[in-house]
Amino acid sequence: MSSYPLRKPSMEAAQAFVEVDFDFIIIGGGTAGLPIATRLSENPNVKVGLIEAGVLHSDDPVIYTPRSLGHANNPDYDWVFTTEPQANAHGRVISVPRGKMLGGSTGINYMGWHRASKIEYDAWKLLSDTDGAWDSDEIFSFIKRAEAAVPELENHDLYTSFSRSPDDVVNHGIPRSEAVGINGPIKTCSQKVYTDNVPAFIQACNTLEIPTNANPYGGHTFGVYDVRKNVDLETGKRVDAAEAYYVPVASRNDLKVVTGAHATKIEFKRKSDGDGKLIASGVHFVVDGNSFVANASKEVILSAGAIQTPQLLELSGIGNATRLAGFGIQPLIDLPSVGENLIDHIFAPVQYEVKPGIRTFDELRNDPVFRAEQEALYKSEKTGWMASTDATAAFVPLKWTVGESKFAAMIQALEETITKERDSLSPLQRAQYEIQLDWLRRGETPQVLIAMLSLGVINPEEGKSYFNMVSTLQHPFSRGSVHISKVDALSQPTIDPKYFSANFDLEALLAVHRGVETLAETEALKAVIERQTFPPVSLKEDKDLTDCLRQAFTSGSHYMGTAAMTRRSLGGVVGNNLKVYGTANLRVADASIIPIPIATLPQATVYAIGEKAADLIKNDW
């Protein structure tokens, strides 16, 4: 472990940090930053420094008890950012959760471990230069490197047995034994506790011809299944980037981590030879109001996440030159797409009260004796309800949700809008929309995730139990932005996801809501549901429900795209080697490089980005 405390900011640690001549400095100790730091420091001959604004929370039950999820939305763990008032959501200001700690957002996320369909990762290639383009095989191989799935036999995927019949189960694509990693740092497992709503949901999906997918890791995600979780079956704890990647190698001499240290700017020199590229040579940071500069002789890697990576680029002089000049920042590289292309998934709940006797995770709220038993079981055996989260979900193409004729009308209207607005779209949007339209028309790739969740219950009555079917939109057409609001790294940037700026997103969300209503009408779900408690059942008309969706939706907390890895001519910020265009040695590696919406819970993909970045850097040096 570091000789300096990582649990609180330390001036001595900051001073010792800047006295090292680093080869590599990584900004942000999160989902991608920690894999990069730990993989690079496998070579004892390089010196690696990592600057993280949050601190280490080892053994904090708020983080590591799976059932505590949702309790970390306060400044001890979270940046607690918010959006600009959203024009298409009655001016609502929406919460933007982001983990602030060693481990980043993996310390506060919901632990769903998932990957997108192959076709979605293959689209990255369509948007990039040919040389070194990423594709699904490559991303799958790096996800495999990051993960350790508990072998099936030891932790059987019980959910397949809940299907109506074996005919409802599909198992296709790359065989699971080849697709899934077993030796990586991130331990993942299947659910051990299934509450009564889960079998009902799976059977309801089967009734509506959504198959049970026994191998959602093989390249085809369509179907209903239990999403694996990054929970360690042996310890019963959340597995985050800090515990999985950093803690086991913390005593390495060549790896120095400074926490409570807020990076404020990247320092550059300009190359004197022909290409005149910028060379990143150091990083400014502050600890408790005191400024420091650390030096890197080889590379600086920016892994501050999709909100703060563009902020730091702009503060360092990389971005839209006119915008930067307006803030009095000398533009070093005119890259107008920095901070553009902000993508987020959109979530909207439908809440149901269950019939008496049906058990959901609300048992823990309603029955103090049961809760005490479960807490004791967790303490002694590291298992039971406290070690569990609910993660059953259906990934479904929009076509299924809507029905053929309505779907055809929706697509036609969407195509007309895109054609009409073509001149005002960015080159990247035009390319993305073509790809997204193709996915929609084919009707095989899920655009929709319906998640079975017991979290976020609205106004629960004592003694009653509930679950939510959360409709989520995974391939939105709306694009927002993140930009600096002042020349102050410590203040939050202006975050404007522009939710529903593409009207299609709202129509699609309404269609998903209708799909959820149909699911609730199946015999399987009717057997467990007492009544719908949100949205109010009195809201029947499309117009009223649409209004309710504008009021009730939340961010999926899956921000991506703000430093997109695409061709420069399309408005890319980084190339296939993750280097920022116009720089010789500044790379971005985090969720901001994801170029197009992907229908997945993104952390496994971001870990893969970190793993791949480490490989690219090792190969170059």
Ligand SMILES: Cc1cc2nc3c(=O)[nH]c(=O)nc-3n(C[C@H](O)[C@H](O)[C@H](O)COP(=O)(O)OP(=O)(O)OC[C@H]3O[C@@H](n4cnc5c(N)ncnc54)[C@H](O)[C@@H]3O)c2cc1C
């Ligand atoms: C509430 C919530 C629930 C989620 N649920 C899931 C889920 O179930 N499954 C899933 O797959 N994904 C989920 N996600 C999304 C997933 O966790 C993120 O997409 C992913 O972790 C992002 O990784 P990143 O490396 O881009 O950023 P992060 O992991 O957030 O890392 C960025 C790091 O940089 C640090 N940093 C930022 N600015 C600075 C600075 N100026 N100086 C120093 N350090 C800085 C931050 O403190 C942070 O540690 C969820 C996210 C949230 C917030």
